[in-house]
Amino acid sequence: MGDLMVMPEGLSLAAFWALMATSYAASFITAALGIGGGALLLAVMASLVPPAALIPVHGAVQLASNAGRMGMLLSHVHWPALKGFTLGSILGAGLGGLVVVELPPAIIQVSVGLFVIWSVFSKPPKWLSRFPVLTGGISSFLTMFFGATGLFVAGYTKAQNLARHGHVATHAALMTVQHCLKVVVFGVLGFAFGQWLWVVVALSVAGLAGTFSGRLVLGRMSDAGFKRALDILLVLIALRLIWQALTG
Structure with missing residues (x-):
């Protein structure tokens, strides 16, 4: 692969293969547990990908991942949930794009680390689930800085009271909208996706x-024990990221 494709600046071949393994594991976790994979991928990418490329590249990967999940369950998507959320997301992503370009790399790394830790120990306010425009706006604004805001959107999706397949499909559709807008905004800002x-x-x-692997083992594992191990891993990775930013 090294002879056919040139590694982007700041990414080593070893880091690439580590990201491949993490991307597989992250999607496995999301399919098996419903959430958590995006934060894991973000935390690992933050240690291996140049800070300037972290959020846009993570967004592009998550766009493909969520679009694929939505495509598999397209008939189960609850389309009315996307209306207000999409409007808010357009406003939030646009506003976030005006601010994110001014942040130094170390600030982004520390912010991502703190956000990952927060996502492990806290929950978004319940009132976010009642106002789709506000939920879309706040989560899309934050995703321009932190990347993995699926936790915010999951609360809104849960409030739709959908069946299991409808919940997964609708959450994937909402995140597809959000990550698509993020990629567009970063492209307009001049990020070299090529x-x-x-x-x-x-x-x-x-x-x-x-x-696909995660769907095969869904329901065959101890969710509580697996999630506890995932939370510990996320916190350790986030603390290492913060330490790197502060000492670098």
Whole structure:
């Protein structure tokens, strides 16, 4: 692969294969547990991908992952849930794009680390689930800085009181909208997606494989024990990321 494709600046071959394994594992976790994979992928990417490329590349991979999940369950998507959320997401992503370009790399790394820790120990306010425009706006604004805001959107999706397949499909559709807007905004801001394109495609394929594997073992594991181990791993990775930013 090294002879056919040039690694993007700041990404080593070893880091690429580590990201491939993480993308598979992250999609496996999301398919098996419903949430958590995006935060894991973000935390690992933050240690291996240059800070300037972290959020846009993560967004592109998550766009492909969620779009694939939505496509598998397209008939179960609750389309009315997307109306207000999409409007808010357009406003939030646009506003976030005006601010994110001014942040130094170390601030982004520390912010991502703190956000990952927060996502483990806290929950979004319940009132967010009642106002789709506000939920879309706040989560899309934050995703421009932190990347993995599926936790916010999950609360809104849960409030729709959908059947299991409808919940998974609708959450994937909402996140597809959000990540699509993020990719568009970063493209307008001048991020060079071209040199990262083959990496995004490779990670997306690994993620798709993880999704299929996760669906096969869904319900065959101890959710509580698995989630506890995932939370510990996320906190350790986040603390390491914060330490790197503060000492670098």
